[in-house]
Amino acid sequence: MSQLKAFRKSFWIGTVALLLLVVVAGCSDSKNNSESNKNAQQSTNQGANQSATPEEPAAGGTFVYGRPASVTSLDLHNQITSNNAFAIDKVFESLVAFDSKGEIVDWLAKSHSISEDGLTYTFVLRDGLKFSNGTEVTAEDAVFSLQRHLKVGGPLAIAAKVDTTVAKDKQTFVITLKEPYTPFISELSNFSNGIIPNNFGGVSEEEFFKKPVGTGPFVVEQWDAAGDLTFTKNPNYWQEGKPYIDKLVYKLIEDDSQAINQLKAGEVNAIESLALQNADEIKKGPDTTVVTNGSWVTEQLFFNTLDKNFSDVHVRRALALALDREGLTKALTFGYAQTANSLLPTTIPYNANETIKALNFDLDAAKAELAKSAFPNGFNTKLLVASGNSTRAQEAQIIQAAGKSIGINIEIESIELATFRERFFAYDFAAMLNSGQADSPEANSIIAFQTDPEGFSKSYWTHYTNDEVTKLLYEGQKTPDGKEREATYTKLLQTLADEVPYIPLYYPDILKGVGSSVDGLVVLPNGSVRFEEVRIGK
Structure with missing residues (x-):
């Protein structure tokens, strides 16, 4: 000592x-998850969230989130570090996801099943699912997304040996593997397996990832690759009425002390990187608190x-x-x-x-x-x-x-x-x-x-x-x-x-410094945050 x-x-x-951010996961005990399908809107309320929900959620407003590094790319198949990943997951969403307890839940898929031999994965998309530009999400989009990921590989390449990816109809997407791969279903919950429009919606890759179209709760409005990023709410988000806030700003604050000071002064609503030694100070502050998760x-x-x-x-x-x-x-x-x-x-x-x-x-x-x-x-x-x-x-x-x-x-x-x-x-x-x-x-x-x-x-x-x-x-x-x-x-x-x-x-532990007026922030165990239910009080 x-x-x-x-x-x-x-x-x-x-x-x-x-x-x-490292990939892969496997909940192979979910051999038939269609019966255990959870309402994704309810799942965001589980685990590490700031409670005290008002009877009528306060809609609107801009939420400012202090982060130590800027977003340099939104290409979900070519990125790995958290500065980019935790912005990508606000724009793109996957067929299945994990909640704040680390449990795999259906997300863009309303149900999924896995064959007894572990080779066939069948997903049925939610009814009425749309991209942020209002176009319909179909199984062909899922096919294109997975095939693009398989082609690119990237830092979070799919390790499963995929045989075929087929759209059975507009809502049904089937993946067949050449051999069993236990982590596959959890791997599919990764941000890099988000669904993007077939053929990038008719634009070039470069153009698409500068102004991406996804199913997530937010849409990119302004983006400085060396500074801040501003999102606006997705008007076509599948979780009705969400997100509650109008805008989400990722504000670049590279210094820990400056981030703490801006949180205390109310210049930001929350900070991503909270030093452990500052946790009690922020937790006990008159206008601040701490949201945490394992x-x-x-x-x-x-x-x-x-x-x-x-x-x-x-x-x-x-x-x-x-x-x-x-x-x-x-x-x-x-x-x-x-x-x-x-x-x-x-x-x-x-x-x-x-x-x-x-x-x-x-x-x-x-x-x-x-x-x-x-x-x-x-x-x-x-x-x-x-x-x-x-x-x-x-x-x-x-x-x-x-x-x-x-x-x-x-x-x-x-x-x-x-x-x-x-x-x-x-x-x-x-x-x-x-x-x-x-x-x-x-x-x-x-x-x-x-x-x-x-x-x-x-x-x-x-x-x-x-x-x-x-x-x-x-x-x-x-x-x-x-x-x-x-x-x-x-x-x-x-x-x-x-x-x-x-x-x-x-x-x-994952720690986020948060203003006391903030409600509904959900911290995930990978360090990311869900903002769909965030509200800002007066």
Whole structure:
């Protein structure tokens, strides 16, 4: 615990920086979900929402939402980071979605069913469904959307082996797989599987994504790719009467402190990125409060396994043993997080957080482990961190102290977010602080993104490669939910805990700072927010 004491009076920081959205999910127990179809308008009321609903919702007004990064693209098949994803999901919607409890519900589809062999998925669209321009949504639009995604691939490519996509009639859409793929139904709830008009509505791709047409609650009105984005309500939204607000503004506020000050001053109605250390202050403020939810996020220390030092498993294990994760969590998260042993958050099935044998804090064992490495006397290295996020800065200092305790001298490189992304996308780092996040409550979502050396991210830009892990990854994708699948993931997660290509630090709650006059804000466990039922009081 001594490595933490020197930093308790230092500056603090929030946990949200870059959240990489990872796909895939699988609720294979929903073999026939047409009977369990839930009213989607009711589902938005479940879970983490700000209650106190007035008898007559106050309609109209503009809701201003402070965000730390601008929206740079609305192409749902080519994007992955939260700055874009959480704008895309306001314009485009998928056949199925997840609610604030992480449960899969029918969305644009009024029902869906899965064949007993797990190969055929049938969706029936809602009656009278329209795009924001007033044109009818048909099964042909769903066919085009899925085929475009399959063609593009992109960072959230569909991993299922799709055989055919067929429109049986105007409302019925059928997908046939070549082989079972357990996560598929949850993968379809991802923002990247939103429905777009057939043939882009007759315009070019470039033109379409500058002024996109979707089924979501909002339509893009004004957009500065380096600044703010203004949405207006979709007059043809399928949830009658919603959204209640007339406009939604995504306001760029890159600094945590400025965001807090603007929330207190009433200049914004809510802020997306609330540092954990500020949560109680905002919660107890006279004009502010906090809306929260459990998350699908794991805060992590990542190693580039191509780096000469961190390619050595003994080095990675030594640093894991030198780091007091429980102490770090208590010091930095103010009760809004849980120490992580497993890669998977506890809100996702098969996380095995209670059974995994993690490399917990043991300084003597850390020194012994480093002695087994090719660098028994230590070495100099660098830790890459995005600036503007004080929690990450504090994490970096604690990790720096842990390294020093066993002879690893860590220089902290703090750079602005855009350059940070460019650096790790190019594998230009030795170690970095970041977080992994699922888009749906399915083990494969994070596991695939962080363990597949041939995938888009090459094991989350660590290039970690283990043939046995890769084999278990594919087994987990094909195995139906149950004890066998649980055993597969437990074995995989234990291997990750032993070889530590990344060190899971903690599972943070999702926190949003909100003005007290705001009602009906729904926080999803992937960090996004639903604004359909938001109202602004006086």
